[in-house]
Amino acid sequence: MAGSPRSTSWARSAASGTSSSPRSGPRSVSEIAGEQPGIDVRLLVPALVGWICVAAMLPCRPVVLALSAAGFAGLGVVLMHPRWRRRSWATSVALTLVGTALCLVATAAHSSVREAGLVPALAAQRATATVEAGVLSDPRVVQTKGVRPTELVIVRVSVRTVVGRGQRSESSTPVLVFGDMSWAQVRWRERVRVSGRFDGADPGDDVVAVFNPSGAPQAVGEPGLVADAAEHVRSGLREAVSGLPDDARGLMPGLVIGDTSRTPQSLTDAMLATGMTHLSAVSGSNVAVVLAAGLGLCQLVGVRRRWRPMVALVLLAGFVILARPEPSVLRAAVMGVIGLLGLGASRRRMGLPALSGAVLVLLCIDPWLSRSYGFALSTLATFGLLLFARPWGGWFARFLPERLKTLGVAIAIPVAAQAMCGPVVVLLQGSVTLIGAFANLLAAPLVAPATVLGVSVALVALVSHPLAVLLAWVACAPTLGIVWIARVCADVRMGTLPWPDGPPGAFLLAFVTIGLLFMAPWLIATIHARPYAVAALGVLTLAAAWPTGGLVWPSPSWAMVACDVGQGDALVLASGTGHAVVVDAGPDAEAIDGCLRRLHVEVVDAVVLTHFHADHVDGLPGVLHGRVVRQILTSPVLDPSFQVREVQGWAAAAGIPMQPMYSGDQLRWGAVQAGVLWPARVIHEGSVPNNASVVLSVHIGGLRVLMLGDVETVSAHQVLLALRRDRAYLIGGGFDVLKVAHHGSRLQDPALAAEVRAPVAVISVGADNTYGHPARRTLDLLRSSGSQVFRTDQRGDIAVSLDSDGRILVSTRGR
DSSP states (O other): OTTSOGGGHHHHHHHHTOOOOTTSOOOOHHHHHHTSTTOOOTTHHHHHHHHHHHHHHTTSOHHHHHHHHHHHHHHHHHHTSHHHHTSTTHHHHHHHHHHHHHHHHHHHHHHHHHHSSSHHHHHHHTOEEEEEEEEOSOOEEEEOOSSSOOEEEEEEEEEEEEEETTEEEEEEEEEEEEEOGGGGGOOTTOEEEEEEEEEEOOTTOSSSEEEEESSOOEEEEOOOHHHHHHHHHHHHHHHHTTTSOHHHHHHHHHHHHOOOTTSOHHHHHHHHHTTOGGGSSOOHHHHHHHHHHHHHHHHHHTOOGGGHHHHHHHHHHHHHHHHOOOHHHHHHHHHHHHHHHHHSSSSGGGHHHHHHHHHHHHHHHOGGGGGOHHHHHHHHHHHHHHHHHHHHHHHHHTTSOGGGTTHHHHHHHHHHHHHHHHHHHHHHHSEEESSHHHHHHHHHHHHHHHHHHHHHHHHHTTTOHHHHHHHHHHHHHHHHHHHHHHHHHHTSTTOEEEOOOHHHHHHHHHHHHHHHHHHHHHHHHHHHHOHHHHHHHHHHHHHHHSOGGGGGOSOTTOOEEEOOOSSSOOEEEEEETTEEEEEOOOSOHHHHHHHHHHTTOOEEEEEEESSOOHHHHTTHHHHHTTSEEOOEEEOSSOOSHHHHHHHHHHHHHHTOOEEEOOTTOEEEETTEEEEEEEOSSOOOSSOHHHHTOOEEEEEETTEEEEEOTTOOHHHHHHHHHHHHHOHHHHHHTOOSEEEOGGGGOSOOOHHHHHHHOOSEEEEOOOTTOTTOOSOHHHHHHHHHTTOEEEEHHHHSSEEEEEOTTSOEEEEEOOO
16 A cells, blocks of 8 residues: 555545444544445545636636636646656646636636627616527516515526617527516427516626516417427326315425425425425435336336336436426436435445536536535535445444334435535525424435325326326325425424524534534444433533523514515614614515514604615505504605505505605604715616615614615715714714615625624515525625624524623524
8 A cells, every 4th residue: 555646545445445343442434434335536626626616716707717727727737747747646636627627618618608799788788678588497476575466477588689779699698587477478498579678697697687578578489399298297297286285286396397386485484494495396306216216117017227227318308308407407317316326236336426527517517506505405415425325324224123224224314415415504594404304304205205106197197187186196195294294393493503604604514514423433432331421411401502582582672673574674773662763664564563563662753764665665554553653754755656655645544744854864762863874866877766765874872773775886885975974973983783785785885885894784685585685795795894694584583782791782583
């Protein structure tokens, strides 16, 4: 071994699979992983480095990407020179550099194609145009909340022809369409023509622009034979399950074809809370189940072994077409195949190299997967399955009766996946799911029958609708079992653990996970040696961590609360016992009424409506319900007029006076003092109502809050100039809390964030909103300015107060 290259020493030692006797003491995680013969990590580092580089450089121009690729490739070629190649690390580093260069070249090529044509320029100018586009996804209907609920349809298209500003161009540019219900009828792969207005997307997004159509789409091209056939199968499944209970009717199409349009929102929330969302859409596990069932059927009917790979490929192609060959489905298909490969006995050693190679290939095909949470979750879950499922399964099997030892791997799969995916889940939810592994473990035996029976329903529906309906009721049993597990586990107290959000929280959990993995042998040995002491310590730890304080949320000294009202703003300022000032009231009347009841607000000294958009005013009836409201203060810009009239009608019916606010106004309600910094004038660039938002500098006791409404970049800069002229701000020395403008949209002023540098930044935003709020670059801007970000879509109601020493305390109610 001394003469062998050092770069392969770890892989070879792992491949040796050296076992230790039960009495040889605890083994390290590397030894446990080493029980799997032939772990090959040579492609793992190139895949990881390539992934990081592509994700970091996605916003760069194609020329920058190409030059970077050339630099990486050049260094790789240099390291392959005989002078360097003798060094133990040179080959591994060269492989990493070449793999990264390949990914960056592919990214540059994709970016060049996307930037061709007129769309980027039209989006930058927010110009109108007429386009012909191919439909890339099924339409998704989103229900907006408020007094007047509306339906919005989201469709991803590829713009092929665009005519605007007197020019015409051909391209293949991905664009996200936000349309009315006329767009709900478009079909996958159909070609449509429509006019509308372009708007920009964030750099690094998987679409170049956003398109707001001015009318209904006109079909100018048919989807094609394959697309029509796939739609026929999908519609047959939907019709067959239409008579099932709501939860089964929504979940079964999600398991089989990735159609979640009928899934109740409460079920979606429960599956998110329990880490089971991968079951409600097409994932690698679904693909693996379908392939395993197909191959098992081949063995049963006597198909020769040499033909089975071909059958598997046909099954995979059919399943992908049925579920739509979008990036997420293609990713799930690849990960499902690799996961199946990793669990196979004869070719297990191929799993990790196949996963690493698949990551590189998928990044070359679609570089925007590098920023996809779904891609990260699939990759990490598959990695956990390949590395830990079998050794952990063997360990679990030791504690099972002889007849049940084969279930060890089934138990290990969700545990390994949950452990690997935890850091990414923190980025999504801002919390750690404690119940997730247990919920997935309970649901695991039901996933395969539900998926296989669901696929069977879709196929049988092609020949007999009554028989498909009967089979759907059979499939309903395991499907409702999954639903029951999700709903029960979602209600478990302490099912989620609050955790620092953003990259710091993700890195912290990754560090904790790695530490626990390496400490596992010692922990196991300690448990065996001192079981009663460990049990007592566990009980004491649980008792200390049990959140008894949460029963009286928020603390009696709360100063400000951001209510979780969905995609809108509703902030409450404590002006006295049972009294408050409400800043904005939208869009959900029931949600804001419930929030004020939880805060025991009986008298509202004032309602401040920063502007008249629905997501800030449509919940006003909830504020007025059952409590005294003394006055309503508004922006001086009465736009949009129909919502102004509606607010005026509510105020008149309740007998409440309304009056506008202007820059320079000073107001006081009990403990709350507020100065109006904006608006001083009307700004016509961008959204007039947003830029006319009332901006308040608020003092509540010792807490200083800057509330920005929905101001956009230009008006935010005017607020900065006003702050620099404000005597109270200059003397007081800044703000403790920043209410981030416009739900964290990309239209922020970096100079204002750098100036304010509030320790706490609050974003009022709806979960899974269709606007991309909060924007990634806004979150990065806030964190780089030293702010800790709290979001209502992740934390629920957010309360801010000061302790007796003047320190800022933030407590969240949870969702």
